[in-house]
Amino acid sequence: MARRSTSNENKIHTSFTESYRKTVNNDIEKTINVDQDGQLITEPISEYDLVSEGEVVKTIEKMSNGDTTTTYTKTNIYRSKDSIIKNILKNNDPRVMEVANQVGVNNTRVSIRQAEELSRIELNNKVADIFTDMVNQERRLYKKPMIQITNDEKAKKEIAMRAVEVMYQFSHTAPSNMKSDEQYWLERLPGETEMGFGTENISGAYIxxxxxxxxxxxxxxxxxxxxxxxxxxxxxxSAHSDEPYSNENGHYRNIIMTDHSDIVVAVYLVDNGYSYHVSTAVATGTNFIES
Incomplete structure (x- = not known):
């Protein structure tokens, strides 16, 4: 007797292979530089100064295939470089290296031309205004007459020579040598104001x-x-004690306790990367009219 087949025996068995892929996440770090108006900066960033460094913002984007992209974005705000700051020479500038060797090694004076090139008159004027105001507050406190910034523009150039020199030879004695083809003093015409330097004060520092x-x-x-x-x-x-005039109080006496009517200030700055090397020269004296 033949065996009857069951329905299960007549079924066709099929198999399926399912494929899987591992989802991938891509990390992207992005820095956006904008100006203070929020405009994207496309010029070299070296032309700008950093104002603020932004916090990192994380965003995740999911693709149609399941992958994700995680972006870490930092937005920094910059401003255009201040023209005065921009013109401060770096310590590896050939002009700086030349004058350092000229003064420090060859004991040769800085000329008027070099002083104009190296010590920026715009910055000198800003410093002079602030410093003189502070000096006059001190003078007022001790009942001394007010002092004014000299109107002798040539004196400003002459004191600038000393500001440069003292960075490389810190001494009240100027270097011994001079270049034969350079100018080291400026003549005043009859009727012009000339400031006589009654004192000289020098300093050096890093900022x-x-x-x-x-x-x-x-x-x-x-x-x-x-x-x-x-x-x-x-x-x-020390200056207001009974101590005699000395290195411990000489600058104070020269600048505050003198009866000189005029002051002239010069600064010389070199950009060292992380700091500014600063040398200064301050003279007090009295103006007179050239005859």
């Missing part, structure tokens, strides 16, 4: 670079405050 002092107004403030600290605050107690 750490910061976001704030990449604006020339702020840098001038920092330089002037440093000068006031060195010349005035550190010597105030």
């Amino acid at each position: 750490v670079k910061s976001i704030e002092n990449q604006l020339s107004d702020n840098l001038a403030r920092d330089v002037a405050k440093g000068m006031f600290s060195q010349y005035i605050e550190s010597e105030r107690k």
Whole structure:
């Protein structure tokens, strides 16, 4: 007797192979540089100063195939470089290296031309305004007559020579040698004002670079405050004691206690990368009219 087949026996068995893929996540780090108006900066970033560094913002995008892209975006805000800051020479500038060798090694004076090139008159003027105001506050406190910034423009160039020289030869004695083809003093015509230098005061310091002092107004403030600290605050107690005139109080006496009517200020800054090397020269004296 034949065996009857069951329905199960008549079924056709088929098999399926399912394929899987591992989803992939791509990480992207992105930095966007914008100006203070929010506009994208497309020029070389070296032409700008950093104002603020943004927080990292994380975003995730899912693709149609299941993959994801995680983007970490930081938006930094910059401002155009201050023209005065931009023109401060770096320590590897050929002009800086030349004058360092000229003064420090060859004992040769800085000329008027070099002083104009190396010591920026715009920054000098800013520092002079702030420093002189601080000096007059000190003078007023001790009942001394007010002092004014000289109107002898040539004196400003002459004191700038000393500001450069003292960075490489810190001495009240100027270098011995002079170049035969350079100018070291300026003649005044009859009727012109000439400031006679009655005192000379010199200093040197380093100022750490910061976001704030990449604006020339702020840098001038920092330089002037440093000068006031060195010349005035550190010597105030000694100058007002019964101690004689000395290295411990000479700057204070020269700048505060003199009866000179005029003051002239020069600064020389070199950009060292993380800081500014600063040398300063301050003279007080009295103006007279050239006959």
